[in-house]
Amino acid sequence: MKLRYLLSILALTGFLFAAYKVVTGNKPVPVAPAVVEPASAPFKAFIAGSGIIESKSQNIAIGTPLPGIVVNVAAKVGDKVKKGMPLFYVDDREIKAQLAIKQADLAKAHAGVTIAQANIADSRSLSQLAEAVIDKRAISREELLKRRNVLAIAKANLAGALASVQQAQAAVIDIKTTLDRLVVHAPVDGEVLQVNIRPGEFAQAGEVNPPLLLLGNLDQLHVRVDIDENDAWRFNKNRSAVAYLRGNRAFKVNLHFAYIEPFVVPKKSLTGDSTERVDTRVLQALYSFNPSKELTVYVGQQMDVFIEAQDYSPEPEAVKVVPTTAAP
Structure with missing residues (x-):
């Protein structure tokens, strides 16, 4: 008799527990708050693009015209070099x-x-x-x-x-x-950004990834902005542009237009690998800004860029139909 009561109590307890789990499991999961609030455009009409920081001279991948064993690396990361200074020596x-x-x-x-x-x-x-x-x-x-x-x-x-x-x-x-x-010299004045060769290693001639040494002029920085081809017609180089630092939208910098590369290319902003799938083509515009102590940025860092654009929202009555003349 006691066993029968005990089984009934256990069954009722299991039913109540299952009902509790079902009820609590159906509650919506609260959305986790963002770690960092995304940057917002300061313009009413704008073009948003992802920008990557590069040196004024662009990032120069230094190679060697002749292959061989490296015997000495004269440059270190962070060194400021002048044009013509030796960077590394190949066995001669x-x-x-x-x-x-x-x-x-x-x-x-x-x-x-x-x-x-x-x-x-x-x-x-x-x-x-x-x-x-x-x-x-x-x-x-x-x-x-x-x-x-x-x-x-x-x-x-x-x-x-x-x-x-x-x-x-x-x-x-x-x-x-x-x-x-066999002595590789600096082609321009700049700063050594990266060194990927050591004494005793074989330096291969031609294109090498990663490059043997990366050099750039950091007196002024450029931001290479990817503008979606759907927004390319809205782009105006005379409009204002601002860039926000990713990770802290409180840090921003006003940009000055440098030049535009008038050739639409596939977007490659993640790895840059040749096998990377791309589904967007972009127009690349370059803006310049002067580095400062208040804004700590590094070459290769991404920024959120907003470019002011004219509001081209058409009014219903403003839409015009261009007549076409049919061929006889």
Whole structure:
């Protein structure tokens, strides 16, 4: 009897618990508040776009014209460099050995010129002696002609020796040029943004991702703004523009129009990978602003950009139909 009551109580308890879970589970889940409030446009009519910060000179991906093992990296992240300063050095021992060979060839070519000049002097002396004989019966005509030909051959040998000197000099210049190309120099004044090469690593020539070294001029920053192609017709470079820092909308900066790239491209703002799917094409406009201590920003950082636009909302009576003339 007690067991039957106990089972009834347990069944009733389970039913009440299940009913409670059903009732509480049907309540709507409260929406979590945003960690950071999104930026809002300060204009009545505007174009919104995502902007990415880049240097004034654009971000220059430094490469090497010749592959090889890096022996020394002269630049560090954050260094301010001048145009022409060395950034890193590629192993040049083999090229220096070739330079020594070419310089020896040049010395040999100079010696050949000296020998050719001595042969000319000797041939000229013999020829002058033969020409100075008053009695032509004392020397045969054949011998006289032979001495003239020897002098002409000596002059030709001198011209060949001089050409060999020029060739050897060109070879030395070529090797020295190769040596100079093994030292990678800064193409512009700027700041080192990234270093992805270390001594002992192999530097590959051509396009490398990530680049061996990233350089940019940070005296002034640019914001590359992606404007949706659907809003491109509304864009006016003379309108005001403002950018908000992502993560804190209290930080903003007024932008100044720099230039526009009049070529609509696929939008790639996430990874930039060539296999990334894109479903939007954008017009890219670049705005400039001066960095300040109050606004801490970094190259590669994204910003929310709003560009003032004219309100083109058409009135019903303002819509005009353009007549078309049918072809006869």
